[in-house]
Amino acid sequence: MELFGRDAETATLHRLIARAADGAGSGLVLWGEPGIGKTALLDHAVEAAAGCTVLRCRGTRMEAGLAFAALHELLWPVIDRLDALPGPQAAALRGALGLSRDAANRFLIGAAVLSMVSELARERPVLVVVDDAQWIDEATAHCLGFLARRVGGDPVLVLLTGHSDPASGPWEGLPALEVGGLTDDDARALVATAVPGARQALIDDVTREAGGNPLALHELPTLDRAPDADTPLPLLGDLVPIGPRLRQAFRARVAALDPPVRALLLLAAAEDRGDRLVVQRAGAGHGVDPSTWDDAVRSGLLRTSGSRVEFRHPLIPAAIYDGAAFGERQAAHRALAASLPTDAVEERAWHLAAAADTADEDVAALLELAAEKSLRCGAGPTAVRTLRRAAELSPAPADGARRLAAAARAAWDAGQAETAGQLLDEAERLGDEAAVARAGGGLRGILEFTTGLPERAHHYLVRDMRVAPSSRCLVQLGSVAVRAAWSAGRTDLQQEALQRLLAADTGDDPSLTEQLPALRIWWACYDETGALTPIAPDGTGDLIGRLVTAAWELLPPAPLAQAWGIESLLHDVLRVQAAALRRRHELAALAVVLSQTAVLDLATGRWGAAETAGTDGLALAEEVGADHVATQCRGTLGNLAAGRGDEPAVDEHTTRALQVSVPQGVRALTGSAYWPRGRAALFAGRPQEALGHLVPLTEPGHDAAHPTFALLAAVDTAEAAMQVGHLDLAESRLAAVTAWAQRSGAPWARSAVHRLHALIRGGPAAESSYRAALDVAGAENHPFEYARTRLLYGEWLRRARRRADARHQLAAAAEVFARLGAEPLRRRSLREQDLTDGPAARRGPGPSAGLTAQELRVARLAADDLTNREIAAQLLISPRTVAHHLANVYPKLGIASRADLSRIDLLGDLRIRVDAHGG
Template sequence: MHADNELRGRRREQETLDRLLRDVRAGHSRVLVLRGEAGAGKSALLDYLAGQAPAGRVVRVAGVEPETDLAYSALQQLCAPLLEHLDGLPAPQREALATAFGLSAGRTPDALIVGLAVLGLLAEAAAQRPLIVVIDDAQWLDRMSEVILTFVARRLGEESVGLILAARPVSSFEGRPSSFEGSTSPFEGLRSPFEGLRSPFEGLPSPFEGLPELLVDGLAAEDARALLDAVLPGLVDASVRDRIVAETRGNPLALLELPRGLNAAELAFGFGSPAVDGGSALAGRIEEGFQRRIAALPPDTRLLLLTAAVEPVGNVPLLWRALGLLGIGADAAAPAETSGLIEIGTRVRFRHPLVRSAVWRAADPAQLRAVHRALAEVTDPDQDPDRRAWHRGHGTAGLDEEVAAELERSADRALARGGRAAAASFLERAAELTGDSAVRAGRTLAAAHARFASGAVARVPELLAAAELGPLDAVQQAAAERLRARVAFTRNTGRAAIPPLLDAAARLEKLDPAAARETYLSAIGAAVNAGRLGEGSGFRGHGAGGVDGGRGGDLRRVVEAAAALPDGDEPAGRLLAGMISWQRDGIAAAVPLLRHAVGEIPESRDLDLLWLTGMVVHEIWDDTEFLDRTARAVTVARSSGTLSSLPTALTFRATALIYAGRFGDATELLDEAAALAQTTAGPSPHPATAVILAAHQGRAEPALELIRALEVDALAGGAGWLIGVASYSRAVLHNGLGNYPAALAAAREATDFDDLAVLQWGLFELVEAAARTGEHGLAAVARDRLVERTQAAGTAWARGTEALARALAGSVPHLEDHYRSAVEQFAETRLTVQLARAQLVYGEWLRRENRRADAREQLRAAHDAFTTMGATGFADRAGRELLATGETVRKRHSGVREELTSQETQIVRLAAAGRTNPEIGAVLFLSPRTVEWHLRKIFTKLGITSRRELHQTVEMS
């Protein structure tokens, strides 16, 4: 094929790639996903890019369908030419990468550490000359390679690395197949080993979603006609030619391939009868064209193509050895090469992935198994044991314990490298080949655990059901029930999760009491999330109008069931006891239990229980735990590489930072959590945090849009707790804007139900809104409910809130004492938002008392604080009050801290603490070279020249 044909009509795409190369040569890193249908010309554009890139600095790999079950297979090919730079990485990263690639034995590497290692490896390789990494057919990358490369793509900064991936549109590969999946055998009766199989990736984010993309569409009509003219057999009527262009939508491969082998008569109506072919997908029609060409080849050539298609790496010596066992000679390759279907050089390369797919679909199942057996026979069991087991698994019909055991060993090796999806596929196939029912059940249960760990939660229930068909011992039964409970809570944390969690907990009571308590705790969490949407509660609590919030029947039912279990001294057991007391005895009785439970949670369990402790700290009014625990959780998740838990930790930390007045930092953490969740298929940032942040920022329309969206999602998911959050957030927004009637209505809705944490937030908003609108009776009732909760806690946070509520709803003789007490108490905390709000309402009261000088002092402090944190609604309210005192409101001048971004501030703190660039990079998921680049920018901003000056220039906090 000619380059000018391949790039016909691609000027826009070429210019984009040229700009990318210029940026990389200038020292910047760039990422681009070429997104287009099969045959759109993505590979040709990658060829163009590789040809324009610096000589010797291009690393190119491609995803292959059969490799999707082999962990790190694509990543290993990508990194192999760069391993000479391995010594430049920190020891933990070197070890993680070596373990992931099977180069050495070691503890299971977390995906995060492997990602940091690959990021560092690329940076080291690009230190002297720019590096271009080209990945074709990215939709067929194995899951671990996809996760790592997405992580790396989001973290490239100033390393002079270009990462360019080509992938089909999301709709083209949703439900990606797995080579080992199927109800019984993935081979019997199938024309393709992929046809009709379910995907282990159901429910996971699409590959590389959210990265910069360049859409590679079909050619424009003029270019498409010119390309078609080059391959049409003789003269074809112009109207027929136009129809062909329209039917192919300008797809270059379709234009080149579909007319092959057809005469003018066959082309008279386009590509055959519209009634027959009109509804088939374009990729399928291209594949059919390849199948016609394959069918015309000699039998030995077809078997050669099948063997090459099944051997995923393109290893030419191995291919010839396998063909020798099958009795196929070298002369069988000539017809396939002459027809342009395959190239056999230093590697085997198909003209297009659809050729490989067409070969597979045309294969006889028995012949396909024979090819796998031959490939298994010639694969070195020492050098490549897992690929050998993979071929043996595909080549075996019926039951075979030897092969099953080999697959199980491969699963163990995959788990040791962090390849959970690969391990699950090995184990599932091993179970299918297992005759002993007990062993089969155990392998299926292990596969279910691996699927859950890989994020493919949708597959777990059917695997558990299959495992339970065989005899499971008591330990296995407990493990199955516990996993079923985890699945239920992961898939739906609202009301729908309650019945399966209760069922699982009841079955676990005798099998594993500690697991039962943990499952009951999850059921309480689901009932708390269900809130006012739970059974027996409706939309309003016991006190309609927001004066005596209630609790739902779901929560009562769960608590009664959980209370029948003996108390446990493990962290989950202590938390469960506190939550039971909260429901049965009220918050005053529960506070000591909850405080003890939270305080006794070891660091090793912080991340596991953060989903609950992050809310409980509000019930005990402990701002120190709130801020310190969330900071520690992020640090632990980062340093340990617990990538699956990091988005949750970042989200709760962001919530803490909102109340600390650090809105910019909270925003960056939410962005990071969203990016990580998309990369790893982990939990998304909790939607409540972004809504609470928007409410405090005080921009009405964006905030209300988020609030409305949260309410819609909450109703759809049965999460009444989020409805409480939405109402509370609306109350905060309107109190900040001074729209007190709207704030009153929202606060009444927020306090209609005794939602964990949300009720106390809403009660304060209700006190202020009711007092401002003259609803003094309602303000007094809300104050009393709030005081009941604050007095049980007795912390500075609680005392400040109580004093402010008493001031807003209290009698005149004691108002100023309460206002002063509120300001003093909040000053002892790190809750900057609460302190500023106390200063604001105190200043407003002082102005109404005509004490203008005193009012200015409080209002000025509030205005400066709200302006600094970005709370525009409250800042404007404070500004209006300042104007009313006769003071001119000036814009606040930015200081050093405002000049630095949140990430730069983090780098400054770490550098001033003596951390090296690699250490800073490990904490912030950046390459050392990007850290150095940021430090140069920071030095320029601060007007300094070295790290030694950071201590004197930046205030550490």
């Protein structure tokens, strides 16, 4: 078929086909208004891709609500390749295609399609063609988006067409090409070719009316007039868009047909799946016989092939359906519903729903069954639409409220937090509060916990525990209630919720019976006054191992697990959780798990993984509207930036976190923002500023006051306090860590006790304390903190003039800091090593060659913009001594002021020497 005016588009397609043949796969979305020529471009691509394996499908309105319907059409020609897939992928794909009863695991299905297409591409290039992607069912759309983004290394080209810009939705991120209208010259050439012998007046009329739309240019000359006629085209006014013009023209053509043919066309338009047998059975009561089919085909609007029926263009069934009277559409849908087998629950439900003009409980119940099936298939948004329609058709308000609440829960699980909130509001206006809470599984409190006020979330969650639909739901709501109180820093509410939870009747569920003791152990940390309770933590690690399959709500928040020293155990559980949630496409819960994983990765020295999990969790949380989860991700990314010395990033992340956490009273999140600010200042050598951020964590009534974060930040607070001479504050933080170490046995806490003893008490016993800190079993599992201990120990050894021992500890610390990217402490370790070499150490020819070791250290700190007081705090000397050293440095370096230091390389010869030591 000849294409007019499409040189640029066809050149793009040919280039992509050639690149795919060379192994550089890609995807492209062609988009534009109906009839603009997108399908013609796909046909051209298929013709141009000679020698390729072509997989093709088309979206339809009726099948848009049927999970994996389009995928079934796409893969049916190569269904025999299923057996070559890995077992789990093959099983999941069989379930999606209706070939087995296996669960439809969305992640595995996407992986299976990618594996199948990649395997086909080993034989010859593959062209995947998807027309009318705007009507593709959601499950297939996500699967094809997964495919299109991952074929870069395979000879595969994925082409899709749609009506709107794919800047968002399942095709987000794919290259897109807008297909516009033809120029007047190309339009005239197309009409002249499509209608041989047409007079110039007709060609000009059609060109003017069609607005460059190729479908209009094809259709308008042949509607209601002869091609050689001189009368104007019988179209609507000039201001009417081309879509309505064409629809009106098609309706006029249909109106001229016999009633049985019109009935057949309406049935085919309403069926929308292209199943000729269903349409034929439905038409039996409308006078449709074989001759009717012949007349329909002769009309040029419909064509058949075996058991399939399709319209010449997707605009035609839309025009036929929209142009029919409501009573005619009702009759068509009822006939189609009656012609379907009883196990076609979803199709029957939607046909009957389309036919309903009043409330109908039977249809609503059928839609509810269809929604349950969609949920089992992982098609949450489809279930939401189905349940919402079921609510509309519910005669009893209570049933409507119950179905809206179930729709809200499905929307939440699918990552649609805003939609979930709107549906829940509708349900609560319509029905009883307790019934709605039961149907939604206590969703109000969960929504409030992720986006609102934690104390209010606690209220809703405790209230809804009484009407939880199952023991498992009851325990989950109770766990989130405890977590909400913890987030608010309210130990009194935490204990109240915990007592309710522990008193709950778990029925005969053995897994819950095992889980409750674990919940009691890690949540019963504080009494109502905030003091530590004497409950022993024996068995915490064993208990958490039993929660691998438990919902995220039953797991402790990551900072609390960090305090208990069970990071690795919880990390393993969360890794399993994340994989399962990805498979089920439960985006909201996945965002929570990723945010928790990032905290644990950071604590255990997996900083690259922490950045990935935190960034992914942040993007996902923002996408689903989980404000508090996004804020926790920002707190973790801020803490990571603090360790790396990226203070602009610390400021950005913590400022945005506080904008959410402070107004909503989420003290855990506020504390998680204050902590990295304090650490950033401490690592940069500004201990007084650090205390300004760290001390509020323990101040009653402060927005950042939170016992867990006060405990985790105790070591940083004590170190900053010692640098500015606040011995009492340092001693109080040592006491807090000591009490927690005795209670929990956490390796980090036991190691920190020894480290702080050495730092605070000093003297000859300091060395044994430093060694004890390094020797604590499990302390090395926190490499950043372990290296900080070695750094402090190395500094102590240097001051004791034990240079060889100091060099060993400092080099080891520098190596860890370099690996992690902890630049401020790496530089501090390098400076200490330089001092360890002593003033007689051989220097290179650099600008610092004439400086003593102490002068060099002072100069480097001054070059980093530290004040004399801050330098003195780091070097344990007086500010007057700092000024004395700087007065010697300036003439030696040939400079006049402190500002000139930043232009001098004071680290070059040091780096060479440290590398020689293995640092």
